[in-house]
Amino acid sequence: MSRDLCRLAMTVLHPGFDGTSVPDWLRRALGEGLGGVVLFARNAINAPLVGQLRAENPGTVVAIDEEGGTVTRLEVLSGSSFPGNRALGVADDVDLTERVGRQIGRMLAELDITLNYAPSADVNANPANPVIGVRSFGPAPDLVARHTVAYVNGVQRAGVAACAKHFPGHGDTVADSHLALPTVHASRDVLFERDLPPFRAAIGAGVRSIMTGHLLVPALDPEAPATLSRTVLTELLRGELGFDGMVVTDAIEMRAVAAMYTPGEIAVRALAAGADAVCVGLCTEESLHEMRDTIVAAVRDGVLPEERLAEAAARVLALSGWYAGQAALRDKARADVDPGVGLEAARAALTTTGTAVLDRGPLVIEVNTRHSQAVDPATPTGVTAALTRRLPDTAMLRLEPDGKLPPFDDRPVVLVVHDAARHAWVREIVAKAVAARPDVIVVDTGIPGPPVGAAHVATHGISRVSAQAAAEWLTR
Structure with a gap:
């Protein structure tokens, strides 16, 4: 050779x-x-x-x-x-x-x-x-x-x-x-x-x-x-x-x-x-x-x-x-360190409707949409962690595609979804949650569907700073 x-x-x-x-x-x-x-x-x-x-x-x-x-x-x-x-x-x-x-x-x-x-x-x-x-x-x-x-x-x-x-x-x-x-x-x-x-x-x-x-x-x-x-x-x-x-x-x-x-x-x-x-x-x-x-x-x-x-x-x-x-x-x-630019961009991208504000720890239900294989499976949405830093009594539950919503108690409920516009089953879960709890807050980390719930927050992506921007707005 x-x-x-x-x-x-x-x-x-x-x-x-x-x-x-x-x-x-x-x-x-x-x-x-x-x-x-x-x-x-x-x-x-x-x-x-x-x-x-x-x-x-x-x-x-x-x-x-x-x-x-x-x-x-x-x-x-x-x-x-x-x-x-x-x-x-x-x-x-x-x-x-x-x-x-x-x-x-x-x-x-x-x-x-x-x-x-x-x-x-x-x-x-x-x-x-x-x-x-x-x-x-x-x-x-x-x-x-x-x-x-x-x-x-x-x-x-x-x-x-x-x-x-x-x-x-x-x-x-x-x-x-x-x-x-x-x-x-x-x-x-x-x-x-x-x-x-x-x-x-x-x-x-x-x-x-x-x-x-x-x-x-x-x-x-x-x-x-x-x-x-x-x-x-x-x-x-x-x-x-x-x-x-x-x-x-x-x-x-x-x-x-x-x-x-x-x-x-x-x-x-x-x-x-x-x-x-x-x-x-x-x-x-x-x-x-x-x-x-x-x-x-x-x-x-x-x-x-x-x-x-x-x-x-x-x-x-x-x-x-x-x-x-x-x-x-x-x-x-x-x-040339620009330490705040990521959060600045995440805040600028945030789109919100509704007026609901969290004043105590919510139950966060993370609807576990399976991402493409380009995304490392260990990548977190970060929303639960960001809310926990601001409201330490935050609790979290993961919901798989074939799962059912849990019974709700008197805690605020935050539903974290991804790409609701693309997944009919995600939109169905959102609709059921809103019907059961009209005060539910929806956070969409992907391409969002129509705004629903007492507040709807779209981060337009998954990142630590996007989650932080959402948590700031929800606890403002």
């Missing part, structure tokens, strides 16, 4: 790993030129861990999904210090969005993380979308475009690369690509008017990376998902939109593509289509070598041009080089 060809193949592979320290096989791979590593909450991310990665390969692209709001890897146990995209879109203050992006970038700069897989530039056109929802700035292309630019500017002016996702747009889907292959049925004209403007704006703002979505978009390519489509990645993204940064795949173990091909085949097809980095959310030494060897064999067999592999590796190295050149920006960002 050619050492140079093997190194090129290693450069384009960006795996995640299990555990809280760098395994020996990953250390060896980094020494052999592994181009990137993806970190998750399960890794208990800290500076020493990143230091272990960089000790083996100083230029490795260390990546993370730190969107803020529901998707956080650094603050998964406490909830994010920053509201997510939907809340920022509701507040609709681009300066505030840029400040949030800068503080997220500052957190990553402190850890020496190269690349943030954020923001979601998807236009959430379909209210039934099970995987984007509050991760989008909203349902309007112009709103999403201007906040995408603000977020990208905030992160990158902190010396960390941003990544607009999920190209060409995951907002008009009713399937979760973690579980199945979604299809976007829109016409080419609609795609260009609705889904592509945020990506075009991000490219204009100099975004360093774009992540592909595992989506079938028949108006662009009726056969291959976007991640594996040359039409989408090379002709559209590179050719028509003019993007020359690093294209990274969404995690290839997601069922949308994993049900179709082996990891090695997905890697080869994605590279041939125009991707530069192959994200593997959870990898082993065996699977890493299988992907490397499949890529090398594809080049030798003429299936994957060596020039395309070399181009992909060069773009990975260019991103690494860009990061190395931003050290002064990161130093400046580390000193």
